[in-house]
Amino acid sequence: MHNDKKIYGIAATFKTPDEIINAAKKVSSAGYIQYDVNTPYPVHGMDAAMKIKPSKLGFVTLVMGLAGAALALLMMYYMMSVDYPMVIGGKPFFALPAFIPVTFELTVLLATLSTVGAMIALFFRLPDNQHPLHDTAYMKSVSGDKFGLVIEASDVKFDEKSVTDFLKSLHALNTEIIYYPEEVAYPIFQPKFIMFLIAISVVVSGGTYFMLNKLVYMTPFNWMMDQDKLTPQKPSELFADGRGMRTPVEGTVAQGFIPYPYKGQTNPTEVLANPFLPTKENIALGKAKYFTYCTPCHGDFADGDSRLRGQFPNPPTLHSKRARDFSDGMIYHIITNGQNVMPSYASQITRDERWAIVNYVRVLQRAKNASDADLIDMNKEAGSNVAN
Numbered sequence: 001m002h003n004d005k006k007i008y009g010i011a012a013t014f015k016t017p018d019e020i021i022n023a024a025k026k027v028s029s030a031g032y033i034q035y036d037v038n039t040p041y042p043v044h045g046m047d048a049a050m051k052i053k054p055s056k057l058g059f060v061t062l063v064m065g066l067a068g069a070a071l072a073l074l075m076m077y078y079m080m081s082v083d084y085p086m087v088i089g090g091k092p093f094f095a096l097p098a099f100i101p102v103t104f105e106l107t108v109l110l111a112t113l114s115t116v117g118a119m120i121a122l123f124f125r126l127p128d129n130q131h132p133l134h135d136t137a138y139m140k141s142v143s144g145d146k147f148g149l150v151i152e153a154s155d156v157k158f159d160e161k162s163v164t165d166f167l168k169s170l171h172a173l174n175t176e177i178i179y180y181p182e183e184v185a186y187p188i189f190q191p192k193f194i195m196f197l198i199a200i201s202v203v204v205s206g207g208t209y210f211m212l213n214k215l216v217y218m219t220p221f222n223w224m225m226d227q228d229k230l231t232p233q234k235p236s237e238l239f240a241d242g243r244g245m246r247t248p249v250e251g252t253v254a255q256g257f258i259p260y261p262y263k264g265q266t267n268p269t270e271v272l273a274n275p276f277l278p279t280k281e282n283i284a285l286g287k288a289k290y291f292t293y294c295t296p297c298h299g300d301f302a303d304g305d306s307r308l309r310g311q312f313p314n315p316p317t318l319h320s321k322r323a324r325d326f327s328d329g330m331i332y333h334i335i336t337n338g339q340n341v342m343p344s345y346a347s348q349i350t351r352d353e354r355w356a357i358v359n360y361v362r363v364l365q366r367a368k369n370a371s372d373a374d375l376i377d378m379n380k381e382a383g384s385n386v387a388n
């Protein structure tokens, strides 16, 4: 017998679940508080028999979950309505439906983390590898087919003899006195020791980092991450006006881009002159492009007989006196700029192709409004006219 050792408690084993429930009831009615039950599997009704109140862990989850939701909403209210209000997709600054995902995430995050944290820190503590019940005959039997109960020596009512007699009176199979282990055999596995190791490593690595990188290591230049540079949304120190780049000098033209001087004018007083002669090739190009881009609305012969009848306003004929009196530059201007409902074709048709189309429109106009001189000419040199 180890009578000089400190007693942890007295354990008793029972044969059936009914007996252990009965024993737990009697022990709790007898006024013992510091006792526990060990069974090979969960026994229903044990909480009630031991008069254990429901765990308060759920309250931690509830409170921290609500705190997470409130925090998320507050954060998004501050960021999206106060600090940096920005219209996104036409939604109000405080757009609750759009905020739900973040709110949900933060609710779950805080609720779960705090539940685990509270479980370890407040309610159940870290596992104890040196628990007195470990490696006892009692623990072996209740891990198999017996049901056990331990009344701990820390209970105010504890007395070695009376507790043993009491447990025997409950028809325990046998009772066993459990002692604290004599010494800590493997301190390295103790949670406290592991925490100590973690604390030491944090202090050592933190200290080393600080010493080497901040105290000892002085670089002769700025790290790239610290150098002056342009940061979006922040004034830059590079120029006095806070901008990071200079705006181009007025009148600067991007490479490969020739500006159109009469852009946006509805009735330009001045227009460009036609740089292309109506050669056979140029007119052939103009005809091809006219058929691609103009015939859907203006018709094959520019009569304004749109194929899009009913879907788009019909254009006027280009054989009117008005259209015939347009200068080449004016027709070029209408193609480039559009006119009223007719959209601009500047992005579809190149400058040279636009001039070619102008030449072809001239061909159509002359063909429909031929003068007597034209007719005589045609008779003379049949087949040599340009509008063939």
Ligand code: HEC
Residues within 6 Å of the ligand: 290, 293, 294, 295, 296, 297, 298, 312, 313, 314, 315, 316, 317, 318, 320, 322, 323, 331, 334, 335, 339, 340, 341, 342, 343, 345, 357, 361
């Ligand atoms: C989507 C249909 C559509 C296409 C394609 C279209 N136009 Fe037009 N165009 C119109 C309409 C409609 C008008 C009349 C605009 C107005 O109310 O001033 C018009 C007007 C014009 C006029 C001025 C006529 C006038 O008397 O004021 C010219 C010139 C002209 N178009 C040339 C062209 C050329 C050349 C093309 C091919 C590059 C072309 N259009 C392609 C619909 C079109």
